[in-house]
Amino acid sequence: MFTKVLLVTLISTVAFAYGGDVFSGYKVYRMTPENEAQVQVLRALEELGGVSFWTGPNPPHRSSDVMIPPHLQGDIIEGIKKHGIAVNEYISNVQTLIDNEGPLDTKIVKGTRYDFQSYLDVDEVYAWLDEQAALHPDIATVVSIGKSFEGRDLKVLKISKSGETKPAIWLDANIHAREWITGAVSLYVIDQLLNSDNAEIKSWTDDYDWYVLPVHNPDGLAYSKLAGNRMWRKTRSDTDSILNCKGADANRNWGFEWFTGGSSSNPCSDTYAGPSAFSEPEAKLTSEFLESISDRLAFFLSLHSYSQLILIPYGVDIEFPQHEVYMDIGLDTKDAIAQKYRTEFTPGNIVDLLYVASGGSMDWAKGVLNVPLTFTFELRDTGAYGFILPPSLIIPSSEEFMDGLAVMINALRAGIPESDAARKQTKPAIIKPQILHKNKPTVDFRGKFFSKH
Numbered sequence: 001m002f003t004k005v006l007l008v009t010l011i012s013t014v015a016f017a018y019g020g021d022v023f024s025g026y027k028v029y030r031m032t033p034e035n036e037a038q039v040q041v042l043r044a045l046e047e048l049g050g051v052s053f054w055t056g057p058n059p060p061h062r063s064s065d066v067m068i069p070p071h072l073q074g075d076i077i078e079g080i081k082k083h084g085i086a087v088n089e090y091i092s093n094v095q096t097l098i099d100n101e102g103p104l105d106t107k108i109v110k111g112t113r114y115d116f117q118s119y120l121d122v123d124e125v126y127a128w129l130d131e132q133a134a135l136h137p138d139i140a141t142v143v144s145i146g147k148s149f150e151g152r153d154l155k156v157l158k159i160s161k162s163g164e165t166k167p168a169i170w171l172d173a174n175i176h177a178r179e180w181i182t183g184a185v186s187l188y189v190i191d192q193l194l195n196s197d198n199a200e201i202k203s204w205t206d207d208y209d210w211y212v213l214p215v216h217n218p219d220g221l222a223y224s225k226l227a228g229n230r231m232w233r234k235t236r237s238d239t240d241s242i243l244n245c246k247g248a249d250a251n252r253n254w255g256f257e258w259f260t261g262g263s264s265s266n267p268c269s270d271t272y273a274g275p276s277a278f279s280e281p282e283a284k285l286t287s288e289f290l291e292s293i294s295d296r297l298a299f300f301l302s303l304h305s306y307s308q309l310i311l312i313p314y315g316v317d318i319e320f321p322q323h324e325v326y327m328d329i330g331l332d333t334k335d336a337i338a339q340k341y342r343t344e345f346t347p348g349n350i351v352d353l354l355y356v357a358s359g360g361s362m363d364w365a366k367g368v369l370n371v372p373l374t375f376t377f378e379l380r381d382t383g384a385y386g387f388i389l390p391p392s393l394i395i396p397s398s399e400e401f402m403d404g405l406a407v408m409i410n411a412l413r414a415g416i417p418e419s420d421a422a423r424k425q426t427k428p429a430i431i432k433p434q435i436l437h438k439n440k441p442t443v444d445f446r447g448k449f450f451s452k453h
Ligand SMILES: [Zn+2]
Pocket: 176, 179, 303, 304, 305, 452, 453
């Protein structure tokens, strides 16, 4: 629903930004190991250059989606089958999905509105945020909370009718570059918060101050958008890799239980934890901003894709005293999301649903700041398009997310009960950045398995 005129439009130009069909003939296979030995085969596959795990490697009986370039497909699939692993071709040509994703090179022209039918580049998102703030100067402000590794602003849209005195809700997206749907959904939320006539949504900004970071990883998004690699995930920082591998996984870089499983010390890995906690400015600056509003911060919400999950702390194997409270909210949220389009989400703990993934932002928000309510979403889909969700699904994805968000905000209003154990916890000290131990294994197997969301 777009009740007011927005001042941004997109004029499409020819999409040539990738400089060719980079992913032509690349296929995504769904592989399902049945035992530990087969999982180890997938782990070996992960170490192979040119192969990209979109999800997994996951434990037995749970599928992993693996993208394989054309020249490796024959031998690898034969090898996988020899080991008795069930394998299905899931996406027959990645480039076709990318080509159908719509224009990559767009221009913003003032005069009409963003219609949520395309994915915006970083500059376009920022122009749109600026326009929104200009249209709502009494309540909306764009603030830069600092610069990315390559010098791009990290722009947060603040919405406050209270002069920043109300409980605060945080929403971030696109910490992983290729998860384009997340940023689009976050913009939809902003649009609704500022422009909807719906009484319930209006009450959300009456009663809460909002802080939305639509592009957590602007360097990565710019790289995946225009510079040639749609499937890029990490930041774009320099590393000491002799192979010139760049970037760290900004969602394995936060200073709570950092590098304690499910992340890698190999700079070429998609889950490289970085040389130390908060080595990546994108994670560090965001954590500092969150600390600055921590007295009011009531709800921390982070968006990822894909798999349709509602994730609750922790991503490491430590007890979460509010598990039952969060699960109840997650189950109600799942029901609300399913109403409009019957989209099935699954709530649960990160380790239970995806295995160990240490150094994530939600774990830090809960473990260090002890924010009352913290959730991470894995948005659509379940693998038919994977990360390359068609832009025609931005609005349905956003609408169902808003239905889920309403449940969570109602839970917040009702008050989040703390368990006795949680009440006894004192606020943990912020973990100082630590240098990665040189004699740690190249890949940390303590977590054994992890997912790439
Ligand atoms: Zn992600």
